[in-house]
Amino acid sequence: MASSIGSVSGKEGTQSTAPSLTSLAFKEVCRQLEAFVVGKRASASFVCGGLIPIDTKAVAGSTSSQPISVSPPVRICWYTDGENISRVLTLPLDSNADSKSASDNLHRLVVGCDPASFGRGQEDVIDPRYRKARKLEPRHFFTSFHPSDFGILQNVEQILLPNFNTLSQNSLPFRKLSAELYKLNVYSGPSGLFRQHVDTPRSQSQIGSLVVCLPSPFKGGNLIVQHEGKQVTFDWSHQSASAIQWAAFYSDCEHEIETVTEGERITLTYNLYVTEPVGGSIPPSLIVDPKSLSLHSFLKELVVEPGFMKEGGAFGFYCSHAYPHTSDEAPMLLPRALKGADLALYSVFKSLGIQINVVPVIMEDDYKGDEDEEDEDEEDDSKQSGKEQVASEKEQGASEKEQSASEKVRVGDKLHAYVATDMMTEEGKSALQALDWAWPGKCRPEVTWIGSPTHQKMALSHIAYGNEPSQSTVYSYAAMIAEIPPFLERQGLIDG
Ligand SMILES: O=C(O)CCC(=O)C(=O)O
Numbered sequence: 001m002a003s004s005i006g007s008v009s010g011k012e013g014t015q016s017t018a019p020s021l022t023s024l025a026f027k028e029v030c031r032q033l034e035a036f037v038v039g040k041r042a043s044a045s046f047v048c049g050g051l052i053p054i055d056t057k058a059v060a061g062s063t064s065s066q067p068i069s070v071s072p073p074v075r076i077c078w079y080t081d082g083e084n085i086s087r088v089l090t091l092p093l094d095s096n097a098d099s100k101s102a103s104d105n106l107h108r109l110v111v112g113c114d115p116a117s118f119g120r121g122q123e124d125v126i127d128p129r130y131r132k133a134r135k136l137e138p139r140h141f142f143t144s145f146h147p148s149d150f151g152i153l154q155n156v157e158q159i160l161l162p163n164f165n166t167l168s169q170n171s172l173p174f175r176k177l178s179a180e181l182y183k184l185n186v187y188s189g190p191s192g193l194f195r196q197h198v199d200t201p202r203s204q205s206q207i208g209s210l211v212v213c214l215p216s217p218f219k220g221g222n223l224i225v226q227h228e229g230k231q232v233t234f235d236w237s238h239q240s241a242s243a244i245q246w247a248a249f250y251s252d253c254e255h256e257i258e259t260v261t262e263g264e265r266i267t268l269t270y271n272l273y274v275t276e277p278v279g280g281s282i283p284p285s286l287i288v289d290p291k292s293l294s295l296h297s298f299l300k301e302l303v304v305e306p307g308f309m310k311e312g313g314a315f316g317f318y319c320s321h322a323y324p325h326t327s328d329e330a331p332m333l334l335p336r337a338l339k340g341a342d343l344a345l346y347s348v349f350k351s352l353g354i355q356i357n358v359v360p361v362i363m364e365d366d367y368k369g370d371e372d373e374e375d376e377d378e379e380d381d382s383k384q385s386g387k388e389q390v391a392s393e394k395e396q397g398a399s400e401k402e403q404s405a406s407e408k409v410r411v412g413d414k415l416h417a418y419v420a421t422d423m424m425t426e427e428g429k430s431a432l433q434a435l436d437w438a439w440p441g442k443c444r445p446e447v448t449w450i451g452s453p454t455h456q457k458m459a460l461s462h463i464a465y466g467n468e469p470s471q472s473t474v475y476s477y478a479a480m481i482a483e484i485p486p487f488l489e490r491q492g493l494i495d496g
């Protein structure tokens with residue numbers, strides 16, 4: 001492939017009306033690069049799961065430091081405010097015990113829970129059409145179950161938080177997961193459900209959620225997890241009586257629980273946070289070598305080719321996952337909290353010795369229309385139309401339109417925390433004027449953009465004074481910019 005490239009760079013051949021051979025070759029390289037990125041996204045994991053059989057003869061409190069592969073029955077001890085007593089329930093229900101008293105105890109747990117709410121806008125609401133479930137707060141119960149006893153966290157780490165060996169760059173420190181018990185939830189037949197939603201992150205370092213389904217028979221209640229058009233379904237009903245089943249997914253994945261038609265679906269939910277390992281010098285047990293990824297060979301062939309971006313250039317990749325990239329902690333969290341395909345892409349460039357940075361970007365075109373806005377409602381409409389535009393561009397993939405639109409993408413100098421400013425913009429001037437003051441960054445026409453932007457976060461709010469002052473908000477997307485050095489400089493970069 002490399003020998004057929006000729007001289008390829010993003011800027012050549014743009015003057016003549018007929019596309020030159022070099023610009024065609026460059027487009028073909030971009031098309032192939034996008035195919036690799038899209039392929040990586042399609043194959044990258046965003047969810048994982050497993051099953052732990054229950055051994056009813058086993059007892060809690062294993063002395064081994066190794067993860068165990070079967071679980072003793074799970075005990076839940078909860079406290080009810082009203083009755084001022086605590087109770088214990090063992091799952092699965094003991095088939096030898098008086099079945100009435102065992103199921104009475106299960107019933108007591110269910111009625112001892114409060115109706116579960118969910119976040120709608122800034123509010124916490126209870127709406128059984130959207131979520132019909134009950135919940136116990138962790139301060140009201142104890143459980144004998146802990147996910148690390150069964151190696152669940154190590155398992156999730158390997159799939160959702162792999163450690164990549166990025167050679168001497170070492171800018172991606174080793175990462176670990178920590179889990180925090182969040183709730184016990186009960187979804188009861190015949191109508192328990194939770195419609196499609198995204199979990200509200202409890203802190204900026206939250207990277208995912210873990211759901212552990214305790215052994216109690218039920219029917220229905222499939223958990224469906226989605227990311228970028230892909231979906232994975234967990235049907236836990238068949239083994240619900242005799243096993244603990246679990247699933248973990250990134251926090252930006254939409255998910256839902258289909259209607260539970262019979263029985264009690266009892267889950268423990270945990271928030272998963274990215275942390276640095278204690279005693280940072282101990283390497284994790286599994287380290288992925290980015291050289292094993294096909295994208296690595298593709299890029300390596302490109303960068304050793306003298307005709308490819310001979311004078312240097314840059315590729316911009318929109319992140320495929322959402323990140324708190326406008327939070328105060330963003331510079332500390334990124335790139336450490338990169339997920340799935342974004343992490344793989346970052347690691348491949350790093351392993352080639354090519355500088356790549358996570359930066360915020362703003363689509364200037366989305367804010368050019370502000371001059372006509374009169375009030376906040378209209379501003380919301382314009383935001384919406386901005387989104388639609390993004391969606392329609394997405395359908396075209398890395399279209400020529402996007403590539404020629406590099407001049408309209410404002411690239412932040414670094415990760416910026418969200419800023420609210422009351423600086424005055426002149427009446428009739430666009431939000432871009434506020435950006436010039438408060439959001440250091442610039443358009444970089446030399447960047448060739450691959451893919452389409454997906455998740456936006458509030459970057460800047462400002463007040464536009466006029467006859468009537470109005471508040472206007474600018475949103476940014478997380479992206480990664482790989483700086484390709486000129487051929488002569490990059491010759492020494494690539495090892496072996
Ligand atoms: O119980 C489950 O499968 C998932 C629960 C859930 O999505 C939540 O509590 O946010």
Ligand SMILES: [Fe+2]
Nearest residue numbers: 197198199255
């Ligand atoms: Fe959820």
